[in-house]
Amino acid sequence: xxxxxxxxxxxxxxxxxxxxxxxxxxxxxxxxxxxxxxxxxxxxxxxxxxxxxxxxxxxxxxxxxxxxxxxxxxxxxxxxxxxxxxxxxxxxxxxxxxxxxxxxxxxxxxxxxxxxxxxxxxxxxxxxxxxxxxxxxxxxxxxxxxxxxxxxxxxxxxxxxxxxxxxxxxxxxxxxxxxxxxxxxxxxxxxxxxxxxxxxxxxxxxxxxxxxxxxxxxxxxxxxxxxxxxxxxxxxxxxxxxxxxxxxxxxxxxxxxxxxxxxxxxxxxxxxxxxxxxxxxxxxxxxxxxxxxxxxxxxxxxxxxxxxxxxxxxxxxxxxxxxxxxxxxxxxxxxxxxxxxxxxxxxxxxxxxxxxxxxxxxxxxxxx
Numbered sequence: 310x311x312x313x314x315x316x317x318x319x320x321x322x323x324x325x326x327x328x329x330x331x332x333x334x335x336x337x338x339x340x341x342x343x344x345x346x347x348x349x350x351x352x353x354x355x356x357x358x359x360x361x362x363x364x365x366x367x368x369x370x371x372x373x374x375x376x377x378x379x380x381x382x383x384x385x386x387x388x389x390x391x392x393x394x395x396x397x398x399x400x401x402x403x404x405x406x407x408x409x410x411x412x413x414x415x416x417x418x419x420x421x422x423x424x425x426x427x428x429x430x431x432x433x434x435x436x437x438x439x440x441x442x443x444x445x446x447x448x449x450x451x452x453x454x455x456x457x458x459x460x461x462x463x464x465x466x467x468x469x470x471x472x473x474x475x476x477x478x479x480x481x482x483x484x485x486x487x488x489x490x491x492x493x494x495x496x497x498x499x500x501x502x503x504x505x506x507x508x509x510x511x512x513x514x515x516x517x518x519x520x521x522x523x524x525x526x527x528x529x530x531x532x533x534x535x536x537x538x539x540x541x542x543x544x545x546x547x548x549x550x551x552x553x554x555x556x557x558x559x560x561x562x563x564x565x566x567x568x569x570x571x572x573x574x575x576x577x578x579x580x581x582x583x584x585x586x587x588x589x590x591x592x593x594x595x596x597x598x599x600x601x602x603x604x605x606x607x608x609x610x611x612x613x614x615x616x617x618x619x620x621x622x623x624x625x626x627x628x629x630x631x632x633x634x635x636x637x638x639x640x641x642x643x644x645x646x647x648x649x650x651x652x653x654x655x656x657x658x659x660x661x662x663x664x665x666x667x668x669x670x671x672x673x674x675x676x677x
Contacts, residue, residue, distance in 0.1 A: 325670035361522025368504040371495035374470030375402035379427035403534040418450030499531035506579030559608035576628035588613035590624035
């Protein structure tokens with residue numbers, strides 16, 4: 310199967326550049342994958358569309374303001390003939406490797422090589438609040454940075470960092486984004502991008518779901534580099550994702566085990582939640598447990614680079630709430646694996662005709 314098989318035409322004006330005025334007011338396209346039929350609806354009606362006894366799993370990762378701007382300090386690797394040896398560099402921290410080391414996307418990456426030092430300030434002329442050395446360089450602007458120790462690194466990020474809005478949002482972040490690019494249930498700091506299916510939920514809608522008998526649980530998957538890097542392979546089988554850190558809590562593992570045993574539905578809010586749960590099922594199988602045969606998942610933390618594409622057999626997830634994704638993206642491939650490529654592309658074509666809003670701040674789909 311080729312990556313081009315997941316292409317669709319999307320008018321640029323349908324890419325949402327801002328959240329809806331009211332959280333939770335988005336449109337929602339409901340796709341019944343058993344008969345491949347879809348219908349228009351609204352996210353606020355989600356409680357009526359789920360069943361009492363369903364388990365809804367959310368990703369509670371919280372976005373860190375990890376988009377930073379740096380200047381280059383002169384180093385042995387900085388050429389004196391460079392036209393802008395201390396020009397501004399955009400740095401997006403994508404994953405924390407250790408107390409002081411992070412992977413990052415650096416732009417323009419060709420100017421910043423291993424051995425150079427970067428200074429991060431609150432203003433163009435301010436004193437550096439953070440300093441980092443580039444200790445490794447890879448392709449496509451990927452770099453590994455080692456920061457000099459400071460008293461409270463996260464506090465400095467809160468002061469000088471920007472919300473890491475995706476590249477298809479063509480504007481600078483605002484004060485509104487610091488709230489709207491977070492889910493209302495986010496807890497665990499660590500993501501370089503929001504788990505966007507969760508952005509639709511409000512406290513009121515969560516309360517309505519619980520009152521309707523839906524059991525709500527959480528996992529944590531810190532969204533990293535894979536969200537920002539485009540697919541460069543031509544064939545789906547050649548795609549490899551970057552690893553991301555996740556945690557499966559004991560309460561969630563117990564809830565899923567019970568639901569599987571009782572043949573109740575497990576609804577994943579987002580592709581990040583889906584990937585986490587399905588990876589955990591693989592871990593369980595390696596440990597000798599078989600989904601749908603009793604207790605299978607155990608609480609634990611780890612890293613996953615699971616890539617789900619058509620032909621995959623889902624072991625845990627039986628319903629999916631998700632936003633609309635980029636053409637030829639790994640997320641669209643995951644959704645196609647869940648509901649069928651032809652059905653998904655037909656639903657996307659309908660969404661384009663009906664002027665749904667796409668991507669992070671856009672509308673959503675519920676696939677059952």
